[in-house]
Every structure is written in structure tokens, then in C-alpha cells.
Amino acid sequence: MIHQYKLGGYNIVLDICSGAVHVVDEVAYDIIARFLDGSREDILAAMAKQHPHIPAADIAECYDQIAALKEDGQLFAPDTFEPMAGHLKAKTSGVIKALCLHIAHTCNLNCSYCFASQGKYHGDRAVMSFEVGKQALDFLVANSGSRRNLEVDFFGGEPLMNFDVVKQLVAYARSIEKDAGKNFRFTLTTNGVLIDDDVIDFANREMSNVVLSLDGRREIHDRFRVDYAGNGSWDKIVPKFQQLVKARGGKNYYMRGTFTHANPDFLEDIKTMLDLGFNELSMEPVVCAPGDPSELTEEDLPVILDQYEKLAELMLERDKAGKPFTFYHYMIDLSGGPCIYKRISGCG
Amino acid sequence: MEHIKTIKTRNLCDSAKNGGCGECQTSCQSACKTSCGIANQKCENTKASKNSK
Structure with missing residues (x-):
């Protein structure tokens, strides 16, 4: 689960389940917002339109950094905690x-x-x-x-x-x-x-x-x-x-x-x-x-x-x-x- | 080019393995009384918090 917002000139992304906090640039912010909604190609194409001044290679690099953080459990970490609630009570x-x-x-x-x-x-x-x-x-x-x-x-x-x-x-x-x-x-x-x-x-x-x-x-x-x-x-x-x-x-x-x-x-x-x-x-x-x-x-x-x-x-x-x-x-x-x-x- | 800066935080998934000692402050004992806030509670299990950073 992701919560992302902009405040005080910062783009802030919270990965709720891992507790990770990321400060990101505009293109990373926009990729994260739709990361789970499309293929790599679709998202890169959409970002190229949305950020025409950023070289395609930079956008692709950004996408891959996000994918690496996901792989590392620091973005889009799955909610594995729900079953623990009852266990804790006991x-x-x-x-x-x-x-x-x-x-x-x-x-x-x-x-x-x-x-x-x-x-x-x-x-x-x-x-x-x-x-x-x-x-x-x-x-x-x-x-x-x-x-x-x-x-x-x-x-x-x-x-x-x-x-x-x-x-x-x-x-x-x-x-x-x-x-x-x-x-x-x-x-x-x-x-x-x-x-x-x-x-x-x-x-x-x-x-x-x-x-x-x-x-x-x-x-x-x-x-x-x-x-x-x-x-x-x-x-x-x-x-x-x-x-x-x-x-x-x-x-x-x-x-x-x-x-x-x-x-x-x-x-x-x-x-x-x-x-x-x-x-x-x-x-x-x-x-x-x-x-x-x-x-x-x-x-x-x-x-x-x-x-x-x-x-x-x-x-x-x-x-x-x-x-x-x-x-x-x-x-x-x-x-x-x-x-x-x-x-x-x-x-x- | 650096697009993402990750701030060092406690890894909650890791804390599932060694947390839950129950020694930290009960949050309603502090200023809120009429609302529940827990993110500001300090971990009192030094060993667990070190291991799960």
C-alpha cells in the first residue's frame, strides 16, 4: 500500500507495510502512482508524454529504480500483517x-x-x-x-x-x-x-x-x-x-x-x-x-x-x-x- | 541520475520477527487522551529495534 503526497516542495512516498519513506522527483512520483496499473512499456510511453523534457533513458532508469525498490521490499510491500492481529491479542x-x-x-x-x-x-x-x-x-x-x-x-x-x-x-x-x-x-x-x-x-x-x-x-x-x-x-x-x-x-x-x-x-x-x-x-x-x-x-x-x-x-x-x-x-x-x-x- | 532518496526507517516487516515485547509506553497515557497516536511511541526494546532497522 502506497500513500503519496506533496508538501513543502517535497514529493513524499510512504510505503505503508514496510515503513519505508522515499523523497522522489516528479517523474518518479508519477511512475509510482501508476506502477501497478500497466506494463513497463505502457508506463514509459505515458511518462514520455507527461514529461517531454526528460530523456527517455532517464525515465527508463527511474522506472527500473522503482522496480528494484519493489523487489527489495521497500515499495509496494505486501500486507502480511493482517493475520497477526489475533495472534497479538492472544x-x-x-x-x-x-x-x-x-x-x-x-x-x-x-x-x-x-x-x-x-x-x-x-x-x-x-x-x-x-x-x-x-x-x-x-x-x-x-x-x-x-x-x-x-x-x-x-x-x-x-x-x-x-x-x-x-x-x-x-x-x-x-x-x-x-x-x-x-x-x-x-x-x-x-x-x-x-x-x-x-x-x-x-x-x-x-x-x-x-x-x-x-x-x-x-x-x-x-x-x-x-x-x-x-x-x-x-x-x-x-x-x-x-x-x-x-x-x-x-x-x-x-x-x-x-x-x-x-x-x-x-x-x-x-x-x-x-x-x-x-x-x-x-x-x-x-x-x-x-x-x-x-x-x-x-x-x-x-x-x-x-x-x-x-x-x-x-x-x-x-x-x-x-x-x-x-x-x-x-x-x-x-x-x-x-x-x-x-x-x-x-x-x- | 538519482530520482529517489530513501530515508532510513525501521523495517516493519523485520520488526514482526522480533517485536512485541510490550514494554513501550501505552499511548493513551500521554497527551492525547481523546485520540490514538502510536507512531511517536519510542521502542524500548533496544535489541529488537537495532536488529530490525
């Missing part, structure tokens, strides 16, 4: 290596676009007890098989509304991990309202990653991310996020925004994040009920698609200027990325 059956702990089903913000219904998930307001969390960690260790790296995300709602239990659970996990032969990696996702020096110190010591919710421009953020009195949270949280990130000393974090019908031009929000000094960024489309005012529409799509392309250009510009930043979905490790098992199994 291989990992019953093994758990990660938990998302809903440490607080409550929140100190009242964001109408929240996919978790203001943290309550359509239930009662509640916080997790230490005992429940402890049993969850014991369950994870007991069911993790031979996996060494175990991941626990403190999520909500707003997990800092139950911060004491977060601290107790981390202490408990640290107390058992060595004897259990495990390595816990914790993540904290927070709206920032309750960040203080204690939280910053703890998060930077114990959390392998923190996810900080910020939608970008003040007016965009404060449209949805308001407290129960209706006040925007941008002014309150941005200095706290800046303090936390500065103290993080290079450890991972994500500044994570949501874009909605109100800001399909989300590149402007990414620029705001950059202006504020953040450079590990993520923006995700809103998840909401059909008909919600924040819902993205068909009309938003061309704008959004254009933003993703402009984002790539901005990343290159900033990289050349010595001010690089990362964007979650563009952090693709071509040479050391996930194996095919991971790609097939997806999230887990």
Missing part, C-alpha cells in the same frame, strides 16, 4: 501494564465542552480513597506478567483536588516496585488551578510526564475553561504552568490544548503557547455530543487541514531559527519507532 491476553486512575470525579473548573461532564462522567462527585487506589496498584502489579515498566496516570476530573491520595499512592508504589521487579512511571494531568510549590516539587520529582491543559489564546481558553462563577482561568494558571515548566529541568511535559468550532485556526493558539515559553505542545480536537456549540463542523475541516500543514512549516522555520518545539502528533521516530505489533495493537 499473546497479551490478561496482561495489564497501564492504568488511568480516576483519582477525582470532580473538578474546580466548569468547562462546558468537557468530555468528562465536568469531571463527573455523568455520575456523582467523588474522590478515590487511598484504599481503592492501593488495590488498583496491587491489581496492576499482580496482572502485569513479565512487563517491567508500569504506567499510572492520575486523571479526573481534576486530580489535584485529591492530591494527598496521589502522594500516598506514589509513596506506596515506590515502596513495592523494587521487590516486585517493576518500574512505575507516573503521569499527572491537571488544569493548573491548584498548582503550588508543593505540587511543583512533587510533580518534578515523581511524575515522568505532566499534561497541562491550556487552550492557547486567552480569549479562546477563557471561552470554555471557566470556574463555577464563570471567570476565565487563563490569568490564574498560566504563571503557574510557567513556574512548573521552568522548574521541570528538562523532564517531559505536554502543554495540551483542545480546539473547537471556536478556534479551528488553532495554529494561533500554538503560537501563543510558544510566546509564553512552552515548547512541548499538543492540540486535540474537541470530543463532544453532536449538536454541542463547540462541535467541529464540515466547514471547519479545510481550515483545520490547512493548520496542520502550516504547523509543519512553522516547526521547520523555528527549527532553523534555533527555537525548536515539538508537537505530539508530529513526534515521529522513523528509525526507532514502534514495531508492527505496537502499530497493530494501537493504544495498548
